[in-house]
Amino acid sequence: MLAAPLAQAQAQAPALDEETIDEAEMLMDAGLSSTIGYEVVESLTTEIGPRLAGSEAEARARDWAVAKMTALGLKNVRIDPFDVPYWERGIEEAEIISPYPQSLELTALGGSVATTEKGVTGEIVRFETLADLQDAPMTGLEGKIVFVDEYMTRTQDGSGYGVAVAKRSGAAIEAGKRGAVAALIRSVGTDSHRFPHTGQMRYGEVDRKVPIAALSAPDADQLQRALERGRPVTVRVRLDTVSPGTRPSGNVIGEIPGRTDEIVVIGGHLDSWDLGTGAVDDGAGIGITMGAAKVILESGLKPERTIRIVAFGAEEIGLYGGIHYAEKYAADLDKHIVGAESDFGAGQIYQFQTRFGETKLDRAKEFQRVLAPLGIGPGNNEASGGPDMIGLRGAGVPVVTLKQNGWDYFDLHHTHDDTLDKIDPDDIAQNVAAYAAFVWMAANMDGDFRDPVMMEASQ
């Protein structure tokens, strides 16, 4: 009985008027029946293909993005350039030398140092988990090849990734400290195909850098079975990686100009790993967000706030694009109403997650209710907003994660097999519909997503 007046006191006027909701619903319908999201990914993955951060292919991808954004009708299309450290893979090969000679399929992790041209050879010492390696004595691994065979759990929300990915850096660091000559890991992935999964690793402040590569799941299984037979297993690994210095990268930006100086920003990352054509990671995010913009442009509606689309550069190797964006637009961040990056494939969105001020959670509900016909339910208020929102999130800009079904995402993630055929046109259309409606509502609602206290603190 006491709750009623309290709730009334906290209740705010709705952020969305009927007209905005009607427009959002119209945009959802248009998005669902549009093929533009798929077409954009098709164009990027076909005409550019793999586009490693700092590579000549990533530069071509920027030119592609400028042309595509312009053709779609975006305004103020521009490149924000920056430099990144460049790393490239060369020949990579491995084989069991004894007792069961045969080749193994692996791939260097991004940032790994090279072996010599002849490769390194050593006896395999297997650890079930990274924690086991971390707990291992500091002696006994000299001259050996460490193998961290930790598995990743398949989940809809991708939560298995954060746990499993620690070994990408950790295995090399711990192996190096203990005098090992190389480190191998079971790929950070959920498939059982013969595709190793790459991804960035970092040595941190180690005295000794050892080369590190990921085995495909069937090859990790094979090594495990070879070891179970009880005889010493010797493996040769060759990785011809190179790190020739810095190279240009950049963000590509386009806008649907609004009537105010406030900004709603969405995007994906333009770079990909070098193995696949970067369809689900993250051609999809580029297609979804450019596609959402196109659906709005085709509607003829004019937003109150500027809708900004960003194709971030060099996400994979260290979130360079996201960090650069927040630095370059630091002075404008208080004008940023909300940000969201799509970077989890092209699976259907099932949840509307937010990171809003505590007093603005009603607005998350308002938005979610409009999106509900797409099958999108309410989410928590702990959204990351996507990796390239790191700078905005850190600066207190509210962010949203339109949470996608990631059940299959880590089957493909960072492999040769991340190609266009893995994207379902209907699924990506649902994403386009959701982003179009979300960004339209954010650009036209009354007020914002920040707590008033936070606003005052920043003044």
Place this chain on the structure above:
Amino acid sequence: MLAAPLAQAQAQAPALDEETIDEAEMLMDAGLSSTIGYEVVESLTTEIGPRLAGSEAEARARDWAVAKMTALGLKNVRIDPFDVPYWERGIEEAEIISPYPQSLELTALGGSVATTEKGVTGEIVRFETLADLQDAPMTGLEGKIVFVDEYMTRTQDGSGYGVAVAKRSGAAIEAGKRGAVAALIRSVGTDSHRFPHTGQMRYGEVDRKVPIAALSAPDADQLQRALERGRPVTVRVRLDTVSPGTRPSGNVIGEIPGRTDEIVVIGGHLDSWDLGTGAVDDGAGIGITMGAAKVILESGLKPERTIRIVAFGAEEIGLYGGIHYAEKYAADLDKHIVGAESDFGAGQIYQFQTRFGETKLDRAKEFQRVLAPLGIGPGNNEASGGPDMIGLRGAGVPVVTLKQNGWDYFDLHHTHDDTLDKIDPDDIAQNVAAYAAFVWMAANMDGDFRDPVMMEASQ
């Protein structure tokens, strides 16, 4: 009304007595609960891995088979050696040079000649089917790279393969006749993963041999999309294949000796392509047939006829083992009651196909009824018996195909991804159960599967 006496006149005494049927049922139960089939494949694929015909690895596989057959308790274990032409793949790489530079994933077909070390470069000319290429004018392809983009149909019985596989040889032959510098095909396979499918090709009597390779399905899609954009697409292909002459191969044979000089023969092929570890093709056939023998040996039963297990060598490159077997045992073929090779993966058996004399079709029904509890229904009388039964079949030896569900088989066939994790232990146990019961019944039944007329003709 007239049919009844006629049917009675044709009806023969049952081939199987109650005791044999009871024993077969006991063997099926034992097979279903045995893990031996899986264990044999696990051992072969782990301890040997890929075992290309004529390679040193195939020689190690023969030693493995001798040791494994002996350990299982088979008698008269021996190697029948023969020589085969050897071919090996080297570096293989391809890339779109223009207008959309990026690498393509392909693999040389077995028997393909090499390119030069720099590779060959040419404009792609695409044909939807091999028939379209065969119908093409004899001029206009000089200096070009022919791309035969024909699809394979997914079927349970694998019938899509026979149609699709024609392009493996045909594309190179037709391209060479027309002055092209190389041929590419969409892989003969049903998956959409980034695995090219290899397999043997033959130039026949051509004047000009051009190199040929298979693109993975996603890469064939990519090339198709690049071409659809209407600009000339130039590709570079490098294949460092070598054909250094003949090398040793051989069949490995083991037996459960019977009381008569008659023989029932089952087997699989020991060699595999070099890309995967040959689990479904054809480690499974080795595991199923050695496993069936082990289940019989463990039962303590002694067969009337000798049960012979053959691990055929060099099947992939031209059925050398099957042909050699029929030649070496030509004088004994009239003592061969029936033959069957398992070479279609490890999927569950769903049909009992035969190639029996027309007067012995009742016996197919008798056998099928015993196998029915395993989910095995009646099949036609046009069984091939498996590829290495080619010589026996040609000599009129009755053959059986225990037809497996091949729905997924051509997803893996001849790819890097043919590895142990693709075999379901329960499915392979069903195969072991069926082979154990089938071979037991054939070794102990009254009479045989041949038409009396045929018998007379061969005397």
